[in-house]
Amino acid sequence: MTVSKRAATSAALAVVLGLGALSPTLAQACACGCGVFDVGDGTLTPAMSPSGFTAWFRYGYMDQNRNWQGDASAPASDNTDKRIETHFFIVGGEYVINHRWTVMAELPLFDRSFHSLDDGTKFGPEGTPFTSRVTSLGDLQLTAMYTGLAPDMSTGLSLGVKLPTGDDVGPTGPLGGLTYDRDTLPGTGSTDLIFGAYHVGKVTGDGRLAWFVQARYQAAVATRDGYRPGNEFNSAVGLTYDLGRFGRISKVAPILQLINSQREHDSGGNSDPLNSGYERLLISPGIEVRSGRVRLNADVALPVFQHVRSAASLAVADSVGQLVAPALVKVQLSYGF
Numbered sequence: 001m002t003v004s005k006r007a008a009t010s011a012a013l014a015v016v017l018g019l020g021a022l023s024p025t026l027a028q029a030c031a032c033g034c035g036v037f038d039v040g041d042g043t044l045t046p047a048m049s050p051s052g053f054t055a056w057f058r059y060g061y062m063d064q065n066r067n068w069q070g071d072a073s074a075p076a077s078d079n080t081d082k083r084i085e086t087h088f089f090i091v092g093g094e095y096v097i098n099h100r101w102t103v104m105a106e107l108p109l110f111d112r113s114f115h116s117l118d119d120g121t122k123f124g125p126e127g128t129p130f131t132s133r134v135t136s137l138g139d140l141q142l143t144a145m146y147t148g149l150a151p152d153m154s155t156g157l158s159l160g161v162k163l164p165t166g167d168d169v170g171p172t173g174p175l176g177g178l179t180y181d182r183d184t185l186p187g188t189g190s191t192d193l194i195f196g197a198y199h200v201g202k203v204t205g206d207g208r209l210a211w212f213v214q215a216r217y218q219a220a221v222a223t224r225d226g227y228r229p230g231n232e233f234n235s236a237v238g239l240t241y242d243l244g245r246f247g248r249i250s251k252v253a254p255i256l257q258l259i260n261s262q263r264e265h266d267s268g269g270n271s272d273p274l275n276s277g278y279e280r281l282l283i284s285p286g287i288e289v290r291s292g293r294v295r296l297n298a299d300v301a302l303p304v305f306q307h308v309r310s311a312a313s314l315a316v317a318d319s320v321g322q323l324v325a326p327a328l329v330k331v332q333l334s335y336g337f
Contacts, residue, residue, distance in 0.1 A: 042330075082116060114131065146158070156199075241254055255288060278306065
């Protein structure tokens, strides 16, 4: 490793650790927690295509069907929300201007089903089970990445903004009441700043065994309608091993990564601060396959540890706990033009 690469690596790790220091000690599992899909394999270095432009489609799936309080599973009867099933469809693109600068944009589409018990304002008497579904665009993200810290672009810093373009109101029931809580909607209604850093390094001299570290910190800077989503920190560290070429497939690389996801509790008059905020550690095996200009990344993230913020008891809140998912699935297909 050259001196310049050492310096670049140190700078990246310093930023990662600095972001970690900024992150909350108790984080949140906003009903979405979808920032976790923006770290890990497939989201790291800019993809070098002949024209400099790469487009991608990412699919994520999360089925939140278990009530959780603190560090452990809790009775479903404590929570008026019963299940949140979400399909994330994300389209994005990046343009490598030169070896120092890359610009990116991505826009998600949410398809979400929300199963809960009525509070008496939407579908019928209090306690009436109901299901509501929303299919809507989420919030647009725009990012600029600086990769001039190392000649091979193995280290990068990024600054992005999330704009309030998504649906932050949601559907209403036949009685007129809104059917979705604010933290379950595709849009937050806030403008957020996003800070990120990554580094990719070699473990073996031939580069077949490699490692990476990545961090992403997101904070709302402008909000509306009495709701502020909690600041969110997601990070990943992983190993990849290139198995080499198989016919027309130029690369097959198994991936093993650890992902840490944290979020502070929401705040504002339209939030539920007692039952929002979480921290979770996930192990995520995956694979990367490349053929020509096409790249496929897929992984499944399994919780190893999760702690959620919850109300102390039903004596102080109508609902206690948060819904968590037993697994998070991500598949991304990229094409370099």
